[in-house]
Amino acid sequence: MAGPDRPVQLQRLRGSRWVGVARTPVRRGRWAVTLRARPGATAYRVVAPATRAGGRRLPRRASRVRTVHATQSAALEVRPATLVGEEVPLRVVALPARAGRPLLLEQLRGGTWAEVATLRSGAAGAAAYTLPGGTTRTDLLRVTALPWRGAPATTSPERTLDRAPRALPRVGWPQEAFPVNRTQVTVVDVPQELEGPVEVFLDGVRLGRATRCPASAETEPCASGGDPTDPDALLRHTFAWDTTLVPNGPHDFTARTAGRHGRLADSVRVTVLNAVPDAVPTGLPEGFSLETVASGFTLPTQVEVLTGDSALVAEKGGTVRLVRDGRIDPRPVLDLGDRVVTEGDMGLVAMAVGPRFDRARVSGDLYLGWVHHDEGRPTTFPTVQNQRVSRFVVRNGVADPRSERVLLGGAPAAQCEDDADARRPGCLPALGTGHTVDDLLFAPDGSLFVSVGDGILVEGDSSLNLRAQDLDTALGKVLRIDPATGRGLRGNPFVRSGTPLTSHRARVWAYGLRNPFRMTRNPRTGRLYVGDVGNGATEEVDVVRPGANFGWPCFEGTVPQDVDGPVCAALQADPRSVTAPAWSYPHTERGGSVVGGAFYTGGEYPPSWDGTHVVGDYAQGFVSQLRWDARDRLVGEPVPLVSPEASGAPVAFEMGPDGRLWYVAIGGFEPGSGQLRRLRYAAGCQPGEYVTELFASTTPTGTPTGTPAARRCDREPGGSWGAGAPDPALPADGFAVRWTGRPTLPGGTYRFSATTDGALRVEVDGRTVLERAATSGPTATTSEPVRLGSGQHRVVVEYAHVSGEASLALTRDRVGTAPTVRLTAPWSGLTLLDGETVDYTAVASDAEDGPLGDDAVEVLAETVHYPVAGGATSTPHSHPAAVRPGRSGSVRADGVHAPGRVLMRLTARATDSSGWTSLSAPVWLCVDGNRVGPCVPHGAGGDGGGDGGDTLSR
Incomplete structure (x- = not known):
């Protein structure tokens, strides 16, 4: 609109008369108004009434009439x-x-x-x-x-x-928790009102098709099959599969009938226990072993190694825990509780301690990257959340939540909802289920690097992914900030004269990243290395130079992507303006999720390890070594280090001050599966063994004295030595033995029992549980009940012999029985609309405690992601959300993470008063339009309608 400022009015035609809709004074240019659409066709025009301006009379003017058709x-x-x-x-x-x-x-x-x-x-x-x-x-x-x-x-x-039909197929064999090995014949009984054939699944992956037993069968297991002429009979199907194709341990087994009314059977948790416990190779080089430093974490995400025997571990749900000498301190360093959004991959993911942190006293500044929950705000898609980086003060292993100083992302999420809000200094918006603050790393000069995902995990919305190319947002970037204030630093590549240091632009070090999950620094060149998680095809490791643009979402790796608009058009026209990955690799049937890793800086390992870069992949499961030259170029091919079967799903690596590589295995819902591990070389006993020290003398009370005369490794404490000694270096009388080990135990209450002639002391986690003086002959003694959590426990056994026959038999037994727990609602195989919420209910009981209440039951909801749409045999990986306390609640079916390629899995966990923990069989929930795994109906396409045979392979 040309001319001086003047009021205008939007009018709508009502019958034969124009009526006003909106009126506003405007300046030259355009103005906008939002109206509710009216049924049918509506005519609009803009009228500028006659007026006077600047001593001039301006005549009335009317625009052309435009008709808006509202679609019904x-x-x-x-x-x-x-x-x-x-x-x-x-x-x-x-x-x-x-x-x-x-x-x-x-x-x-x-x-x-x-x-x-x-x-x-x-x-x-x-x-x-x-x-x-x-x-x-x-x-x-x-x-x-x-x-x-x-x-x-x-x-x-x-x-x-x-x-x-309400009728269900039933897995008749194996029974719940029953150990299976070698070739296992599985039996599925099917009511006649359900349609065959029957597909069987292990851990959500199709094994194959069961065979219906003939009616005339006279041998087991088919002999017990029903009479097809009896309408109430169950028709028996069998399927034989090779259990050596999967690791030892618990697995979920289920079956599905075919046809429109296909039903998914209630799952059965089976335990694969083949004769050779170490049948799954670790892939480790000779002389190396994996040591579990501590276990029993709930979805651990990050580690900060403090000393050779202590570390901080962050858990996804918002807790920071202290590990000392293999024990997890029951008192958390910090618990952010319900302040954390944990949907999908969100939660507490990044952690670092300040350069002046007192690692011995566990005191100083603690930095966390997490997704903040504004009270009363929905936590599920499509609600936008805001991320933040915060500093807390820790004193003697405890952080005061009130000491929080927000460095990035302090604005309320409601102020960060619109696309343009991402440019606000206090906004790091996140929409979807991930790609949030990924890592924190201090540089030698004391500045803090922060890697941030593009804040959008909704497939197909490239417009929001493009914020990774916008220098005025913090999303899809590596930032370099002042750890005291959160401001950008002079010397950052996009700081110019007059650039506010509080702006996102002032913080940017590099950009064009999708999900820069984990950073590390090459000590040889000083360069920053980042692992950037790919979209559908490629994972990459990037060498980060200041100002570098890695091209996302216009490129994945070096491949141009189909993204409209001038930004990508310009980059794709000049690919040299984009920094290519230093190393990349393709997705497999498991997908891909690179973990940036750590550089080995010297210590315990052979000299050939010096300067090598250890990286991993959460989805593919591998851990490998890379080697780089002085110009940050890859030398040779990656060297496999730990096999996918043994790695335990790595999510964070760090070099410890003990010269060993430590890493976090996030595990799952199985008690003790979340672990802190480290890689050991040669010297010392292997994981699971006891260090045995043999002494030639003892104190009058039976305590070993002096320097050990010999050392060795034993699988368990104890032995029978008759009139002699356990080693030639010891005298036949008056010797002592000390065993020190860290066995991994399931949670529960234990009694330790011993039969011995000598003095004995048994210590568990620093507490003496059994002690007795020497006797003239073997006598038995038993400890009081000792409650232990799931995971590793430090056990020290000291035995002192006086004279005569020498022997020690030591056992431990769990008290009571395991609780039972199952999910009674919803039913397994229920198909939900994308975005629909469904209630769940779990029931649990225990032989000693009776019915268990909300304080004893937890439920885990997981998004199970299949790399291939429409497939039942592609190997999925899990995106676990936080563990939800209580027997009931609700979960939202959400396919936004990977439309067409996900389903939901619910599992309940119950713990009785003795500490004994049990898991329910999972409930599988299908999401409408996502035909994967056990949610692929027979004959629906993909690989769910195969013609039988074993489809699971190594």
């Missing part, structure tokens, strides 16, 4: 399947939204559409209804938005609701 639409949202007799929630929506509009819900009956109910829409155009339970096997439904205030009628697309 109706939609019916309902689960695609339910059980016979079960009520079904559904939602209907009519647009444009008009409160009170009648909505007719109809069902096809005998070829004619019949009314089910007439609903009234709310202000947003939606209405909810609960469809009564039915007996028909398939319902066809639709909704019609009836004519309303000038709007014509419109009918939704038809939706099919399958009502499956």
